[in-house]
Amino acid sequence: MIDPRDFGIDNLPLGIVADDAGRARPAVAYRDLVVDLDALVHARAIDEQSLADASSLNAFLGRGPAAWTALRARLQHLLGERASAEERRAVAAASHPHGALHARMPVQVGDYVDFYSSLEHATSLGRILRPGGEPLPPNYRHIPIGYHGRSGTVVISETPIRRPAGQTKAGDAAAPEFGPSQMLDVELEMGWIAGPGNALGAPIPADAVREHVYGYVLLNDWSARDIQGWEYQPLGPFLSKSFATSISPWIVSLEALEPFRVAEPPREPEPLRYLRASQPFAYDVELDLLLLTRAMAERGDPPFHVSRTNLRGMYWTVAQQLAHVTANGATIRPGDLFGTGTISGFEPGTQGSLIERTWRGRDPLALPGGETRAFLENGDTAIVRGRAVRGDLRIGFGEVVGTIVA
Amino acid sequence: MIDPRDFGIDNLPLGIVADDAGRARPAVAYRDLVVDLDALVHARAIDEQSLADASSLNAFLGRGPAAWTALRARLQHLLGERASAEERRAVAAASHPHGALHARMPVQVGDYVDFYSSLEHATSLGRILRPGGEPLPPNYRHIPIGYHGRSGTVVISETPIRRPAGQTKAGDAAAPEFGPSQMLDVELEMGWIAGPGNALGAPIPADAVREHVYGYVLLNDWSARDIQGWEYQPLGPFLSKSFATSISPWIVSLEALEPFRVAEPPREPEPLRYLRASQPFAYDVELDLLLLTRAMAERGDPPFHVSRTNLRGMYWTVAQQLAHVTANGATIRPGDLFGTGTISGFEPGTQGSLIERTWRGRDPLALPGGETRAFLENGDTAIVRGRAVRGDLRIGFGEVVGTIVA
Known part of the structure; x- marks a missing residue:
């Protein structure tokens, strides 16, 4: 729409x-x-x-x-x-x-990196997955944590999302099983897209954002939580993410977003020198996550509003992500895609994933018409919308949409 | 050479x-x-x-x-x-x-996946990194564990390898530091290269190896162990690997390797059905890891023989890796590269990495001329060679070579 x-x-x-x-x-x-x-x-x-x-x-x-x-x-x-x-x-x-x-697809994606830059998301996920333990890993406030995703399965908005099959293992089961994921989730993110790139061995400083980043899209990093839980040790998420990542069609330039560049959230301890930029690089972008089930669509209901959040609160910015990913001399290339990581707050209704929003199904969403949802069912459509607004000035991203098929 | x-x-x-x-x-x-x-x-x-x-x-x-x-x-x-x-x-x-x-580079790599398919490597690394704990993760004998690497930094043999900088933190330090890696390592691997690929949502069965895999190269997945140790929780290795991965120039086809297809090692428990092929897909390929320091090169010494190992013993084969990576419906594309993971045995002199070969520096290599090595120093050249030999029949891979520069 x-x-x-x-x-x-x-x-x-x-x-x-x-x-x-x-x-x-x-x-x-x-x-x-x-x-x-x-x-x-x-x-x-x-x-x-x-x-x-x-x-x-x-x-x-x-x-x-x-x-x-x-x-x-x-x-x-x-x-x-x-x-x-x-x-x-x-x-x-x-x-x-x-x-x-x-x-x-607006670009041919060379490499796709997904960061983990919302402290609130990382904290909530730690509490859900490791109750009683320290929710944040010890490196969190030092490193813009990220990992490589599958560039070949980044797809344009409206591409149907086939429910992935994979290995899962219930905590008390003797052996894993193979079958369709039963915990299919969204991750509300934004993605920044690289410009000219650098030579091998030549890191990009944090201050060079405008020379190396063209702009942002909306991004939904679909995630199969049951596959993820069994596979991710010790090398990280793999097939739980690689079946699809959806992006919005229109790349909004940093130049258009310049009026919405705002102060960064406080950080303690201060990051290492290579992660410091001389200007703030947070952006004030409002984001909404919406859900439309098949029954709701058939009745002509509007989508259900799951969450509202904002890019501005992210612990690590595009400047720090850019400096970090090239600090070891690695190259970036035009069209490379970098996900921010799921954008979440702590308050109910500000979380960018269903596992957080429903606390892994403990508090299912109550939808119009009596339906409930812990995770996505076949026929469900997830919608992410985003815009930066101040007075009469509105810079919109449109939306990224995907419907789950069996 | x-x-x-x-x-x-x-x-x-x-x-x-x-x-x-x-x-x-x-x-x-x-x-x-x-x-x-x-x-x-x-x-x-x-x-x-x-x-x-x-x-x-x-x-x-x-x-x-x-x-x-x-x-x-x-x-x-x-x-x-x-x-x-x-x-x-x-x-x-x-x-x-x-x-x-x-x-x-023989191909333009779309996505690069690195597996972890040597049980001996995974076991030794577990013993080194988590002494006293269970060395293998619980999913190891069920899942061909893998993760995505950076396709943009896969380089051809003889490309100089710049020592990466990054965040490291000594176990007893209060805070991390940023600087050149002091634990730069090799990973002796092979890589298989994909053929036509599949449609999104259409998994490839384990038996379809010959339709979807063209052949193999030698691969060295350079690794900064100190960066890896601090960054890898919870999403896996990232900058400790993304600075460079070297491959040999010549892709040897599966057709040429057909005479060297041999029985697979025993597996217990039996893998899930989607990971079973009706024929064995292990290959008998001898692999050597050699090291030439600058001093040795200046004296005209031959390279030092660090390790000899073989592809045939890998716990997970190309057939299982192919079936696993597409089981969730993810696509592969022509030119996609899949590393086997470090190929190691348990015996001294059969390990495919220095961290295993020197037991994290406890048992440094004693080189000709009185030098020792725990990890790579500037000016060191690492060489991987490989060949399949039976009687007069010899199918060689040549070599993959890289020299460390400051």
Whole structure:
């Protein structure tokens, strides 16, 4: 569902769309329209050749911040009141209603890293999974903990999510079993997407965010909690996550989000020097998690509001994640995707996963029509929406949606 | 160093090479020659169009087993005694000494997974890291444990390996420090490379190995043990591994290795049904780990023989790894790389890592010239070599080499 207020002249997020014949091209979302950037290049209305005949934004992301800023300024001119009659004709010829084109993956993801940067999420998960123990691991306040996910199964919003099968073992069972996951969960996250990248062995400093990060999408890192619990020792989550990760179609640039850059939460102890940036890099983005069951959809009910949370409270920011992931000399490449980790608060109704929201099923959601949910059932649709709002200024992300199929 | 005996008519491994001008093309290693497959396609000596003007083998790997077998048969004809005079001329025109061309990455790696499939390695590491505890995690004999590594830092043999910096914390220190790793290690592994792949949600059965796996390379998964020890809880190894993973240039096909397919080691309990193949998929491949320090190289010493081991003893095979990684519906793609995990035995001199071989530095290696080593120092070169041999038949992998730089 498109909310045209999300995509005003101050936003101009980029994506890839395809027509019914399957031809993909880069585009910008503007109000209730999708404007074909390939068409604008061929009409000589814009001069960013990396967008010509492109089926992903990787080449454009590799061009770096000067090109990003120039394109944004040019599009604001073309879509604004000072465009010439000829420019307006070019834009009109390149514009389509959202429904006429299909969103595709905006980038070809090279590597996908998922962080674990909400202290509240990590604490709650520790309490649920290791009751009585210390909830946070000892490294938590020192390291932006993360791990590599499967880049080949990052999918675009609206891709159906097949319930994964896998090995699970009940605590009291003698042996594991293989079958469909019974604890299928969401993880409400955002993801940042890398720009030009670095050479092998050349770390990126925390202050270089604007040179190396193009922008953010919404991200749902689907998780099979029963598979995760049995597999994750000692090398971390694997098949419990690798079946699918969904992202929203439109990448919102850091430049558009600049008015929403806010102070970071306090940290104690102070992080090591390589994790310190000279400016704050928290962003004030409101996020909602919603759930629509098949029965609710058949009745025409609106989605149930599960949680509301905000990116701004994350313990580790994009600057620290960027510095950390390259501190050992590892490269990042244009189009690489970095999940923030599940974004949660402690208060009821602020958690970004069902395992936290229902305390592993102890407190199921009571849905309209008498249904309850601890975890996702077949036919359920999970929706994440996000936007940054201050007064009249609204920078929206749209939504990332997925429906569970058997 | 090339041993021409590795690359006889029964082997014919494929790779990518570049000339001094940087132009990359696919090639086959044959005795002391590299034969340019792009040139053979353009000379119409072979008819596999996926090799024309290709800078990776991904498209060819995607073509599947019928194309793989046809190319192998055609090359055996062209390089054999029944080739026509015209065919011999085409081959001669396409042939170069190994030293005239530079090995490049044979594939563009989409996702890199590293397994943990040597029971001996997992047991020894458990004993070293958790003395007094149960060395194997409870899931070990049920699950081919693995995790995702960083595909963007898989590099070709001979790429210099920069010593990574990172966070480490001594057991008795109050806080972590940031600096160069002091426990830089090797992991002797092999890696298998995927063929055509599957659709999202369509698991690959264990018996479909030959349809989905093209072949093997040697792999060294460089590891910073001090960074690993501090970072790996709860989500697994991350920056301790992501700075570099080296592979050998020539992919040896499963077809060439077929004579070396042998019985699998016993397993108790019997794995779940999805992990059972109807044939054995262990391979009898001898592997050597060697070390050459800068002082040894300056004296002209030969490398020191650290360990000898064999792929055949691995607890989990390629068939089980393939079935497991897709059991949840995850896709694999042509060129995806899957490390076996460190290949170790229990006997001294059979371990595939220094942390095992020196028992975390308790028993340092005594090298020629009076040097000792617990872990790698700057200027050290680690070499992994491998070959399958029975009587006159020898299928060699060549070697994977890397030198540590500051």
